[in-house]
Amino acid sequence: MSRPAPQDVRTVVCAGAGVIGGGWVAYFLARGYRVVAWDPAPDGEQRLRHLVAAAWPALTELGLAEGASIDNLSFEPDLAKACAQADFVQESAPEDLELKRTLLADIDAATPEGVVISSSTSGYGMSEMQDKCTHPDRTVVGHPFNPPYLIPLVEVVGGASTSPDAVQWTADFFTLAGKSVIRMEREVPGFVANRLQEALWREALHMVENGEATVEEIDLSITDGPGLRWAFMGPMLTFHLAGGQGGMAHMLDHFGPSLLSPWTRLEAPELTQELRDAVVDGCEREAAGRTIDDLVAERDRGVIAILRATGRA
Amino acid sequence: MSRPAPQDVRTVVCAGAGVIGGGWVAYFLARGYRVVAWDPAPDGEQRLRHLVAAAWPALTELGLAEGASIDNLSFEPDLAKACAQADFVQESAPEDLELKRTLLADIDAATPEGVVISSSTSGYGMSEMQDKCTHPDRTVVGHPFNPPYLIPLVEVVGGASTSPDAVQWTADFFTLAGKSVIRMEREVPGFVANRLQEALWREALHMVENGEATVEEIDLSITDGPGLRWAFMGPMLTFHLAGGQGGMAHMLDHFGPSLLSPWTRLEAPELTQELRDAVVDGCEREAAGRTIDDLVAERDRGVIAILRATGRA
Incomplete structure (x- = not known):
């Protein structure tokens, strides 16, 4: 199997380069990786380069890894050509189950054997998404928080067909890449942080609905x-x-x-x-x-x- | 009516000087007020002076108001003698409804006419606590967050017999004293911040109970x-x-x-x-x-x- 050791990853493929995917691109570049990005939108490359340029001053201020450079980003309009170069893939497509099922299968077909494919999904478990893949054992959820280039948390959890090795590898890789990793033993809707955040959000909505507090009061009650x-x-x-x-x-x-x-x-x-x-x-x-x-x-x-x-x- | 204008308050009486009451004492001293503290515990004064001394370096670092000094604290073992000096009273007794009902009535009987009496309660509405008072119109909830000497938030809300003037006065006074004030229009159990915090806490307890996340993972998911x-x-x-x-x-x-x-x-x-x-x-x-x-x-x-x-x- 050609899965590299976590410390030997050089090229990260980011499939889907919107706000979350683009945030990942910026982060991996700042950590010194070579990044190959793919996005199907006509203006995908332009939007991505804008987003990375906007994030770069903050990342520079925080300190770049040795060799880190925006020049290590290449945009590849052909998904298969992008994936063929991957030591690791991070998928960040829109939250649409059918789209993700198909996209993950396409990524799986084009990515070298053993290389781990991680999904940024917040809404689905990998068990729901991996069933069209030929090699579902290497598909893992690696759920970030927005913006991924600043917020350290990544929640890592496998699906029913994911191998424990792939989950462990993903947790190790993100840790090496400077992230704070929660490795979940099993899939729970919303994972950990979003469940907590969602409980608070729903209580807040109830309070607004019942005239118990305004939006501004809710925010002040937390920030202060x-x-x-x-x-x-x-x-x-x-x-x-x-x-x-x-x-x-x-x-x-x-x-x-x-x-x-x-x-x-x-x-x-x-x-x-x-x-x-x-x-x-x-x-x-x-x-x-x-x-x-x-x-x-x-x-x-x-x-x-x-x-x-x-x-x- | 002898209620001073909020900006004319000089002497704050803190009735109950445990962790919360003592935190209030430290805060008011740092803001330049004269504080008269009362607590029924035999070692109440000793514990209070220990707590204030522990908080003082932090308050000094944040910047003391002109004239602020620990020497402006006096401890008065007689509640009535303490209250007689008050331009404002902050009650921080244990969360026991009967105790608070009785204590607030005693404070009310000894405090100059019109002077506002505020309660730190987190668990009760003022409507439940004010009914033994002769002048319930000047009793208000002013609920802080721990530690009151550092966390800006104070939630202000009146009870059924509280006058709108007293609620407004309390909000104005706390704002002048440097606090972030939420003035609630009506009593809601838990007020605002505790309701949001409690929803998150209960979801966290469910996750621990179901083995979905450990205590450490829950904390990491929020801090990171x-x-x-x-x-x-x-x-x-x-x-x-x-x-x-x-x-x-x-x-x-x-x-x-x-x-x-x-x-x-x-x-x-x-x-x-x-x-x-x-x-x-x-x-x-x-x-x-x-x-x-x-x-x-x-x-x-x-x-x-x-x-x-x-x-x-």
Whole structure:
């Protein structure tokens, strides 16, 4: 099998070069890869070069990898010719299941044996998309967040016919390429971050519909409230601190009953001993020896840094 | 009526000086107020002075108001003697309804006529808490986020017997004192930010319970994903950008059907024309003339600033 080791990838093929695909192109160029881009739109190359040029100052400011250059981008109007050069393929076509099923099969037919094909999809599981491929074992979801050239998160998950090796390879490759990788054990609609974001978004829509808050109030409540902590300390560790010295254990044992209060339209799961322990143990693992006092000090430094970075202090 | 103008407040009484009340004490001292604190715990004064001393370096770094000093704090073990000095009272007792009903009545009895009494409660509406007061018209919820000395958000809302004047006064006072104020028109359980936070938290608990994601993955998905944007651009304006040049209108018109997808356990409201327009108009108001390109540039600058501020770039 001709799959290169993750550290030996030189040429990344980006199939679909809209906002997400173009963001990937910019990112891979900045990390020093050679990128071959394909897009079926008549003005695809023009739009892509505009997007990359717009992102480049930010990427330069953040620091380019050795040898990184916009000159390492080539546009190839023939999908098969593009894929033939790939050490790795990132597909970012529109969210249309039939289109993706067909496109992935075309990519699969033209890409060297073993080379991993990753999809940016947010809406589908790979199980739904890979069934027309001759080699579905090397097709994986690698779901980024917009803009992919700045937001580190990539969620990696295989489909029913994906080999565990391909999933592992993809996670390793994205990690080497500088991304923050969540490797999911199984497909869940929306993956992780979008599920959390979607719950918040739906609650916000309910509030607007019921006249409970305006759009501006909803945004202010996040940017000037919990959003200041979430940029560096996630919602679980944030609540670990809300429990005082007793941490998440105290939080759940004392405020668990508030899960029954009508603070959102989303019904909470029953707080079983098992769920309680899973959350408490997870926070302890994540704290990794840091005391509550350590974490409070980190939180305060982080909030101050962010207030300053965003011009509010 | 002896209610001072918001800009004439000199002495703030903080009734209850635990983590939240103590955070308020530190904040008001840093803003140059004289603070009289009361707490019934035997070691209340000691714990409070410890908390204020711990917060003071951060507050100093952020910049103290003229005349601000820890020496402007006095501890008064007699609640009535404390309240008698108040130009404004902030109550931060434990979340126990009977305790708060009684305490607010005691504060009301001892506080000069007209002076506003604000409660830090997260769990109750003022309508439930104010009924034992002789002057419930001046009792208001002023709900902060932890830690109150750093997080700007305060949600202000009155109860059934609160006068609109008192609500307005409280919003004006907190704004003058440097807070970001959301003035709610009516009581909703959890107010605004906690409802959004709670929807996300419950979805996270479901994911842990179902083995869909670990605690660490949930936190990483936020800190390295949408959390990077939410520190300066709320969830609504974030989705305004997700719609490309068409903004929120394009987003809702094209991705509205995804509200029916099982991306969270929270059912979405029906996307009526009215709701669609309310959200689109809200985003336009909030954008205040900034084009999508302007907002994209702001987002990128913000994400880079936050990646740097938190040591990730």
